[in-house]
Amino acid sequence: MSQTFERGRTVDVQAFIDDQRFTLFHCILFVLCFLTIALDGLDTGAMGLIAPTLAQDWNVPRDSLGPVLSATLVGIGVGALLVSPLADRIGRRSVLIGSVAFFGVWSTAAAFATSMDALTAMRFLTGMGLGAAIPNTATLMAEFVPARIRGLAVNGMLVGFAAGNTVGGVLSGWLIPAFGWRSVLLVGGAAPLVLAFLLLAFLPESVKFMVSSGKPAERIARALQRLAPNARLDGCVFVSAAHAPRERANRSPVLELLSRNYLVGTIMLWVAYFMCLVVLYLINNWMPTLLKGSGFSLPQYAATSAYFHLGACVGILMAGWLMDRMSPVRVIALFFALTALVVLIIGRNVAHDAGLTVLIVATGLTLSGAASSMSTLATQFYPTTSRVTGCAWMLAIGRLGAVAGTFGGAFLLSLNWEFSAIFGLLAVPSLIAAGALLMLGRHAPDLRSAERMTGTPAASQH
Template identity: 30%
Template structure:
């Protein structure tokens, strides 16, 4: 029986309707993921007031959401490697959307907190499954760019949640954010059902003789002639069916690579969570800058984040990831140190904030994209989910430092200098990853192919 290389087939496809359909749906998934994760924090006072509770009572809700996000990353995301990306994404969108809509009718803040925790389980699984789907549907020479566009949707969702706080709360109440957060994922379901097929690479590794693979290939490219007895393979694979196992990310020489990636994600997302929670308060408590003034300047930084995400996607289609990503994290460190040294009133401060957002969002986007390069399709969703889970744990722990810094009357310069050390460690970890034999071979092969097909 003849072998048909599905990986080569996907890589030689021109960007057309199938790839754009996957991008659109996954962009919506990433948008609502970013919207919902950051939405509650921005409308927390309105939620507390709506239930007649003090703002500090929201602590339980935040805790439930973080626990749900961590559980989903470790438990739900890996299921996409067993039951399929599209099937699990449909399930996650339906469940998350339904629970979010039901949250509108919560009678107490405790009920809302529990529902938020349940929603978080499925919310956190959306991003890794969407990125896995994009990485397997897109030609290699455009893969990083497409992933970057999807991650820009995540950043846009975060910014859109601020618009809810600014314009909709006063008219429609805190429930307006939950209506949007519930309706958009449900709208993704018919798009997934009718326009997005299951990942060819996933199906090939699960069952190389699946006749449905041939039908999908011929729908994508009518010029392909198939005899009907093909065994579908991925690159050098032998055509043997391989089912995903949870521990695959540690097998076949991947243990050291996975450990480094988890440590890098832990520190990177810990840094993001710490600054998201405390940076405005640092400037208010340590430098006398009102939160409202800082918020206006921070809105400008959103543009830097989008550019950072798109830029690293473009560059990773051309430059080895383990060489490129450390420069972004060194940039984060430099920007944080400069933020503590330069006066808030100085015109250059806006430029520093823009550069910080550019480097931080681009660096984390680069880490996510790197994961899609170094793991094979059968375990890609698990790898993304578990790396994100490690990052979620960092996001739970790191904000403690902010409270300690303020309670101990640290100066702004000392606080930001301490925080600036963290991205330097991430840069070193990613550089070390480039010296790992398994990761190095995967990344070099990725860039060589990209250059050859660009």
């Protein structure tokens, strides 16, 4: 059915998007964003997959691989802090395409590195591109899908990271014996370059960004007609309830995160995500070691780790589905609280049986469901003018938690802490994360989407 709007009629782009069904356009957008996140996951895990062969090939001790293994994480943090905010100034589309091409180029270049220093530098630059990709992808997806399915759509897209890690592991098992470790980096570099051309051809600019930045009405109408080809929007005036008032439109996105309206929420998001990644990275990096130290055989702890990631995929989708039906803040706080409960149970009763495997899967479900949903929540909390920046800075702060979790696990193992004691301790940061989100909920009790959080709607004519 065609929609015809009278010339000069004001059209709220968010209401227009929310009225649409999930169309072929949304499917194409979802696939492009899913592939971007999947390649991010593949490339992020690449160095861990090739490290043993690299150490043997270059005849270097494994403990000297620390800088090159951490270079990507550092680059991701820098990219999130410094590059992603450009998207709130010049647009999501251009920054996303540029970041995908950037990490593709440097991943390809890393395949030809001849020294540890050169490889470390190239992996740092690769990380910068990766750091700008995730927040822009999550924001674009969130700004194009109807509010009724936004949580599920964005979380479903973020499952791509786990899928990329899985594909990377399978590819590495085939590529490295046949073609050497450099082939993994070549594939991880060539694929983003191909994807960048697809994004250039099919990826639209965010309609809400175009409204907030004063783009021509004709361009906005063309973008909306990709969602609803039969809509007639000639001569309409486009506004967005999520659009910041004109006096705030030129403010630095970073300053907006720290403004009176958003400061408490920003700090609570940072605290929650920091604590979240403390738990997630300690488990991801040390669970096989902890299980082995508790008497598990290689097949047992390998299978348990795989089940953990399977539970993670289910949890991400479940959390997204619930966020579309309940308060997102309460859903994620509940997942963190359940994580605390499960790790406490593990800490008090370790058994080498199916019961422990079920508890590990439950941990993956609740913890990863909460972790991925934090990006979705950030895109809903911040206004259009600082949405990418807000998501990116939260992700960057979280990287500090990832470092703390990684080194914290090593420290606790050096003190000869047992598996159960370490898992039980993880209840503390999980509960802190839940508490931070509940405080965010008190600060923004009606948090459902950014449209309800921006205060006075602004109607601007372009």
